[in-house]
Amino acid sequence: MRRFADWLVWSEGSTRAVALVRIGLALLLWDRFAADMLLFRARDALEAGVALSFFAATTLLFLGAWTRAAAAWTAATMIVLFAVIGLGRGVEAYEHHHVFLLVAASVLLALTPCGGSFSVDRWIAVSRASARGDTPPPERGPLYGQRLLAMLISSVYLFATYDKLTPAFLSGERLQHVLLDRYGTSAPPPVPGFEVVCLLGAWGTVAMETALAVGLWVPRIQRPLMVAGALFHGMLYVTLPVGPFSLTMVLLYLAFLDPAVVHRATVRLFHGTFVPLSSEPRDDRSVARTR
Amino acid sequence: MAEDATIVRRPAGARAGLRIAVVMACVLYVWGAPLLRQVGGVRHPVLRGWQMFSGAGLDVTQARYVGVRADGAVFVDPVAAGVAEPGRRGRFQTYGDAREVAEALCGRLGPGADVRLAFREATRKGWRVKERGRVNLCAPAVSGDAERSVVTGAGRAP
Numbered sequence: 001m002r003r004f005a006d007w008l009v010w011s012e013g014s015t016r017a018v019a020l021v022r023i024g025l026a027l028l029l030w031d032r033f034a035a036d037m038l039l040f041r042a043r044d045a046l047e048a049g050v051a052l053s054f055f056a057a058t059t060l061l062f063l064g065a066w067t068r069a070a071a072a073w074t075a076a077t078m079i080v081l082f083a084v085i086g087l088g089r090g091v092e093a094y095e096h097h098h099v100f101l102l103v104a105a106s107v108l109l110a111l112t113p114c115g116g117s118f119s120v121d122r123w124i125a126v127s128r129a130s131a132r133g134d135t136p137p138p139e140r141g142p143l144y145g146q147r148l149l150a151m152l153i154s155s156v157y158l159f160a161t162y163d164k165l166t167p168a169f170l171s172g173e174r175l176q177h178v179l180l181d182r183y184g185t186s187a188p189p190p191v192p193g194f195e196v197v198c199l200l201g202a203w204g205t206v207a208m209e210t211a212l213a214v215g216l217w218v219p220r221i222q223r224p225l226m227v228a229g230a231l232f233h234g235m236l237y238v239t240l241p242v243g244p245f246s247l248t249m250v251l252l253y254l255a256f257l258d259p260a261v262v263h264r265a266t267v268r269l270f271h272g273t274f275v276p277l278s279s280e281p282r283d284d285r286s287v288a289r290t291r
Numbered sequence: 292m293a294e295d296a297t298i299v300r301r302p303a304g305a306r307a308g309l310r311i312a313v314v315m316a317c318v319l320y321v322w323g324a325p326l327l328r329q330v331g332g333v334r335h336p337v338l339r340g341w342q343m344f345s346g347a348g349l350d351v352t353q354a355r356y357v358g359v360r361a362d363g364a365v366f367v368d369p370v371a372a373g374v375a376e377p378g379r380r381g382r383f384q385t386y387g388d389a390r391e392v393a394e395a396l397c398g399r400l401g402p403g404a405d406v407r408l409a410f411r412e413a414t415r416k417g418w419r420v421k422e423r424g425r426v427n428l429c430a431p432a433v434s435g436d437a438e439r440s441v442v443t444g445a446g447r448a449p
Contacts, residue, residue, distance in 0.1 A: 087336045
């Protein structure tokens with residue numbers, strides 16, 4: 001139990017993984033909402049306010065400027081969009097689970113030190129340290145927000161699988177409906193073996209989502225599963241109107257990765273070789289290496 | 292210590308308690324909300340589940356027309372026969388639309404024609420078969436209603 005609490009609540013590590021999530025999530029929020037938030041679409045002062053809030057908060061989030069406040073501001077804006085405009089005013093598009101995934105991810109991102117890397121905040125911190133002749137502060141912060149983002153993805157996969165454990169889905173019939181809705185007519189489908197393909201697709205979907213819900217936590221099979229999951233979501237993205245949902249799921253795979261691995265990968269990517277920066281944590285009461 | 296190393300650091304005091312409370316609340320919501328909604332059946336706007344495609348494709352219908360001639364049965368395309376202008380993306384919206392098209396086909400083919408319709412529509416429980424194609428819809432005495440059946444799940448017609 002103590003080990004689990006240490007892992008979930010008290011771990012600290014590189015901030016680069018959540019910084020990448022921050023940048024990606026800001027882009028996905030623009031992809032989904034920017035066109036809706038254009039000011040001429042606002043029906044009243046509240047919607048105009050939400051639109052302005054959205055653009056200001058997400059811009060700061062993307063840049064990583066005053067990031068802690070920007071992330072909380074973005075999360076608050078998304079909650080208002082979902083709860084007040086979606087649920088309160090009955091705008092169906094904002095009640096959808098695609099939107100709710102973005103809301104939940106924004107809220108959990110606000111619990112991460114996502115401005116610790118690849119950000120204006122980091123640039124300022126490094127510049128100040130340099131001016132004082134100090135070493136730059138470490139790119140390290142609490143990981144509990146990152147753990148929660150990973151849990152969110154597992155929960156999505158697990159309950160999506162649970163929802164599909166019905167005779168209608170497992171017989172392939174619901175998948176037939178979904179595909180015929182977008183590609184079919186009332187005439188029998190011209191594709192030979194269409195029903196068999198849908199049957200295999202239904203079972204394959206359930207198997208894939210179950211594997212992703214559990215397997216992304218297992219380091220040994222994590223990376224092949226991420227590739228398989230990305231292909232799975234990519235296929236959904238190009239065939240069905242899933243919008244940024246698929247891309248959000250794949251982006252949040254970063255939350256499953258060991259932050260140290262992401263850190264080393266980005267160092268290698270940006271500096272050519274891995275050069276660990278030495279920096280001891282300050283004023284800690286209890287420090288122990290876990291990896 | 293390398294900057295990228297993962298460490299464990301426990302802050303003391305109220306900050307630690309606050310962090311534990313926040314993390315526990317988030318864990319409970321992330322797992323508990325879909326559990327209550329999808330497994331427990333609790334309906335509340337704040338409790339969100341993850342039910343993908345649950346409402347997709349529910350207006351899908353499938354209709355197959357068969358004309359029976361002395362030399363055997365042939366499929367009939369009502370659009371090609373000029374008696375149907377399908378709705379959205381070539382789809383008949385309702386069973387009634389499909390029946391009207393069948394009647395128009397009867398008129399086009401003339402006296403003694405034999406046209407049968409197999410029709411099914413999408414529901415959350417699978418295909419619901421409305422007509423199995425066993426009745427000649429051109430026969431004046433037969434309404435077709437007696438033959439119409441409703442099957443939930445694993446519908447095989449058309």
